[in-house]
Amino acid sequence: MNYIQPHTKVYQKASIALFISGFVIFATLYTTQPLMPVFAKEFGISAASASLTLSISTGILAFALLAAAALADGFGLRNIMTISLFATSVLGLLTAFSPNFATLLVMRGLLGFFLAGVPAIAMTYVGEEFDPKGLGKMMGLYISGTSLGGMSGRLLTGLLTDLFGWRDALAIIGIICFVLSYLFWVFLPQPRHSARKQTNLKKTRLAYRTVFVNGRLMLLISLGFILMGSFVTMFNYIGFQLMGPPYRLSQTIIGLIFIVYLAGTLSSVYMGKKADSYGTSFMIKIAIAIMASGALITLFTWLPLKIAGIAVFTFGFFGAHSIASSWVGQQAGEQRVQASSLYLLSYYLGSSLAGSFGGFFWTHFEWPGIISFIAGLLLIAYPVIFFAGKGAREAETKKQLKPYSKNADI
Numbered sequence: 486m487n488y489i490q491p492h493t494k495v496y497q498k499a500s501i502a503l504f505i506s507g508f509v510i511f512a513t514l515y516t517t518q519p520l521m522p523v524f525a526k527e528f529g530i531s532a533a534s535a536s537l538t539l540s541i542s543t544g545i546l547a548f549a550l551l552a553a554a555a556l557a558d559g560f561g562l563r564n565i566m567t568i569s570l571f572a573t574s575v576l577g578l579l580t581a582f583s584p585n586f587a588t589l590l591v592m593r594g595l596l597g598f599f600l601a602g603v604p605a606i607a608m609t610y611v612g613e614e615f616d617p618k619g620l621g622k623m624m625g626l627y628i629s630g631t632s633l634g635g636m637s638g639r640l641l642t643g644l645l646t647d648l649f650g651w652r653d654a655l656a657i658i659g660i661i662c663f664v665l666s667y668l669f670w671v672f673l674p675q676p677r678h679s680a681r682k683q684t685n686l687k688k689t690r691l692a693y694r695t696v697f698v699n700g701r702l703m704l705l706i707s708l709g710f711i712l713m714g715s716f717v718t719m720f721n722y723i724g725f726q727l728m729g730p731p732y733r734l735s736q737t738i739i740g741l742i743f744i745v746y747l748a749g750t751l752s753s754v755y756m757g758k759k760a761d762s763y764g765t766s767f768m769i770k771i772a773i774a775i776m777a778s779g780a781l782i783t784l785f786t787w788l789p790l791k792i793a794g795i796a797v798f799t800f801g802f803f804g805a806h807s808i809a810s811s812w813v814g815q816q817a818g819e820q821r822v823q824a825s826s827l828y829l830l831s832y833y834l835g836s837s838l839a840g841s842f843g844g845f846f847w848t849h850f851e852w853p854g855i856i857s858f859i860a861g862l863l864l865i866a867y868p869v870i871f872f873a874g875k876g877a878r879e880a881e882t883k884k885q886l887k888p889y890s891k892n893a894d895i
């Protein structure tokens with residue numbers, strides 16, 4: 486097989502392209518998160534309504550992921566990703582010219598639809614086009630692009646909003662992402678192994694049905710909702726607290742707080758290794774306990790301690806998400822693609838639904854209400870892990886006993 490080999494010019498260009506794809510998508514997606522207090526003030530809306538600027542994007546993204554994966558068979562992986570990046574960049578730019586909040590939501594909804602083209606396909610492109618010996622490194626590069634994109638989008642938005650205003654901030658980020666999208670189109674090689682093919686709807690439907698009737702697997706998939714719902718709720722409303730008394734922080738300073746994402750970049754690898762050593766079920770419980778500890782620390786009013794709590798919470802989230810997503814893949818068997826797609830669906834629905842519903846707790850109970858909501862979500866995770874882990878242990882026991890039983894019959 487003629488795979489893209491390390492240490493070649495093609496490999497270097499493809500590496501840059503995939504990093505860019507993750508960066509553009511997640512930088513654009515999260516630009517409005519630090520702006521929610523600004524939207525609430527400018528448009529005269531509640532915190533929950535302001536959170537819709539992110540929730541509507543992630544909600545539509547969740548379902549569009551399934552469609553994008555199917556369309557890729559007919560239109561080609563590179564074509565879908567290129568269209569996704571250019572459309573995302575243009576919509577990000579046009580969002581800056583929204584005359585009212587309703588238009589802003591429409592633009593963000595369209596953006597969510599076109600965003601799906603990269604997350605649904607990038608990992609498939611990597612798996613099919615690169616030398617299998619270097620897949621780990623290439624996957625890591627793409628994921629680092631998503632992490633840095635999410636962080637940079639928030640940082641740049643905060644800084645540029647303080648300097649020029651939120652509309653100029655979104656416009657500048659849109660232009661930057663458009664230029665990066667052009668570089669992606671230039672650098673990414675045409676696929677050599679992922680030929681276009683007709684989608685077999687019957688086989689796809691049967692594969693999804695197999696996942697749906699697997700109760701243990703569906704429990705694991707639901708962890709995506711719980712984890713991402715908690716995480717986005719924290720970051721959706723922390724800006725409201727920090728812009729108000731007694732902190733009254735600027736957009737730039739609030740944006741800088743998102744540097745705590747670097748703790749998450751470290752934890753995903755570290756906690757994954759620990760899961761290999763001490764067991765998936767045990768370590769994901771530890772990671773969720775770390776999330777809960779970090780959330781509780783943010784109840785303290787002293788700002789350095791509050792920021793430390795956010796960092797601890799972020800460390801725990803990325804570790805738990807890394808373990809949960811790999812656990813889903815391990816348990817899915819031949820339906821790995823479908824299970825992973827449903828995990829992402831659950832993940833982004835958590836961002837959309839829980840992220841917006843958290844606004845009720847902020848409006849009525851302020852920050853203690855937000856932490857209570859997050860703690861409640863995280864508590865639900867423990868029985869989910871218990872029953873999912875119990876089912877996994879029973880299945881493994883049956884596999885081990887099967888050959889023994891045959892010998893006993895003889």
